[in-house]
Amino acid sequence: MPKLTILIQAIVNGVLIGSVYGLIAIGLTIIFGVMRVINLIHGDLIMLGMYLAYWMVILVGGGEVLPLLIALPVFFLIGSITFKSLVSPVAKAGGEMGTLLITAGLSLAITNFVQLIWKADYRSIPAHLTSSAYSIAGVSASYSLIFAFITSAILVVAFSIFLMFTETGRAIRSTAQDPEAAMLMGVNIERMMLIAFGLGVALAGTAGVLLTPIFYVYPYVGFVYIVKAFVVVVLGGMGSIVGAALGGILLGVTEQLGTLFIAAGYKDAFGLILFVLVLLFKPSGLFGRSRL
Amino acid sequence: MESRKITLLSGIVALAILIAIPFFGPSKYVMHILILVLLNMLLGQSWNLLGGFTGQISFGHAAMYGIGAYTSTLLYLKLGLSPWIGMFLGGLLAAFYATLLGTITFRLRGPYFALSTLATAEVIRLIAQNWDTFTGGDDGLSIHFEIAPRVVEYFIILGIVIATVLVMHAISISRMGYYLSAIREDEDASRAIGIDATKFKVLTLTISAFFTGIGGSFFASYQLYFNPHVVLTVHTSMQMIFISIVGGMGTIIGPIIGAILLVPIAEIFRVVSPTANLLIYGLVIVVVMRFMPEGLVGIGKRLFKD
């Protein structure tokens, strides 16, 4: 039985990193909730966000705040263009399977393009820029991790406020609940889907920026995160923001505890098994609606 | 009926050519490419039964492929069992895995099923990577001398492909074939007309897995070396999907054309840059899904209409 501090450290790490998982999952779930599209490039967008932050820090210097501010609009734009040119037409023609396949192909293309230009090397921000940590009673957390947590929390709250209290936010929610009814009430559902997709992508890119100082950056890193994101979305319930946020933390903690008590090599397997189990026994997740 | 006769005739001609090729003394490299083409035809056909005919997209066929490869190789290395018998057992074990997977996950529809196939395939890969005492871990397994001359391997895979095509054809014109089309078009509507959709989805997955597993076993016995990154990754799965989509999902000739076209191209790129190869794969999928989801067969059909 490990010492109490080690246990608490694991839980703290889990919560902090889980907040970013939650951010990623929220992006994914909003895209699914509004237009029933499973966005397989979500992970690669995270990867692109990571490279954005990486290159900015290496080439321009400075901290994370600038890449963060750039990431939000840039990725929103990327999301909108992708939606307009690829996702929307295929969703209309081929339905859920069509978008699944086209995003799969796009994912393959993006990761390999990045690998071609930046090589497969694992990169990370030089340690002297990221090693400062904050500690209390033997439990420590790096500044980057704390920054990630705080930023994620702010973004999640801001996003929730947007969805609940603004007119566009409400229009997006009604499109998610019942597109036909929303259309009858004058909502431009095509435009709402575009905005939702753009926002989801923006959240992914931003999460990538937050992850850069903490994890290695390499072309295929997106795959790892999108799998985690799906686990979280399914755990928390498709279309549920609260579920995604809490599910993210749950996954983060589960991973850390699993690594502590079982084996590190299987860390990613926990999430996967959890994923299948939840899909089987409670497909609506902890907070989601029962329509699947 | 005319087009059926044309298809039959061209099939026989193609078969004759394929059988005759080895007697013209082609180089080992050409034989290697032909074997890869046939292997990919097999994999494309098996995936297509589930994906194209029945409309269930699987991102986890690598698991069946890998199970086939590991089964026959381990049986050979540990028990001395002939790889040709091992191949059959590899197919069976893959089919068993599929039946298990299917019964558990077929409550899930469309994309959720696709994701759970991916998740379970990843678990299999992680097991293969971590259980190194049994599976050789990241280093994989190797067989230290050639199992059969290349020509023999060629005829074996050719025979398997012919058998697979015949099975696919038989299914497509049978009652089951109609049921699968209905399930693909609208699963709820198919239930409403008396089709036990779940049973047929699991059955199709099992048959598909059987042939994929055989493909994996063949690959292991032919290449004589493999590891989890070669047979169990999502890229392996994507390759099978790719062959079917580009050729034409839901047709028997689709994966055939897909394999013939794409394997040589992939081989060219593999030497130059495998990354560029995958990049092109991805772009082609995007282009095909955006502009011609019926694949090359669909384009062919449209051309012949006018």
Added chain:
Amino acid sequence: MTDILLETQNLNKRFGGLKAVSKMDLVVHPGEILGLIGPNGAGKTTVFNLISGFLRPDSGLIYFQSEEITRVKAHEICRKGIARTFQLVKPFGKMTILKNIQVSALSKSDSVKKAELIALEILDFLNLSPLKEKIAGELPVGYLKLLEVAKALATKPKLLLLDEPIAGLNPSEVVRFMEVIRRIRELGITIFLVEHVMKAIMPLCDRVIVMHYGEKIAEGPPYEIAKDPKVIQAYLGVSYA
């Protein structure tokens, strides 16, 4: 006491906090045309989904020809003799009309060939023969609604559940459809239909059940129902009594 073909006892179904169907007792007699009406959201399609096995009730029982079918799966229910259509049509879009009906006939046919013959007969019965080689996905909704019925008929049902068969049709199509329904009854098939267009229900149905907020609020011949104050209130929200 007349025969009972289908019976539900105390059927209940809720979705989250919403009670979609509540304490539903109903009876369908062989040979009749029974109507199920009520304002939107009353739970009518849910009743159909429960009977046809697409949903499981939370509690209650369903009997068909004296056999309990409460938890029987959808495809099994079809094989037992209950067929249904869907409110939002579900054609097999990439298949021809003929193939659509042929595959529907398959589960109760010995062979693909025999199923084709049945399909041709049904096409004839519904005057759809000229369209048999058309791709379903390319047809307008009027024909697709007929196709829904054709597919259901191909399964040789004793009881046919029609879910809003005439919604979305123009007046002449409505008239034609009502004629089709009558002719199906003449074949000996019992019909249970959901509609919320009163004008169609009246001349067609022998009996009508009215639902509101998941509960049965009235039952009887059409002319009685039309005058029932509870029914009027449900539709118009004001008491006209």
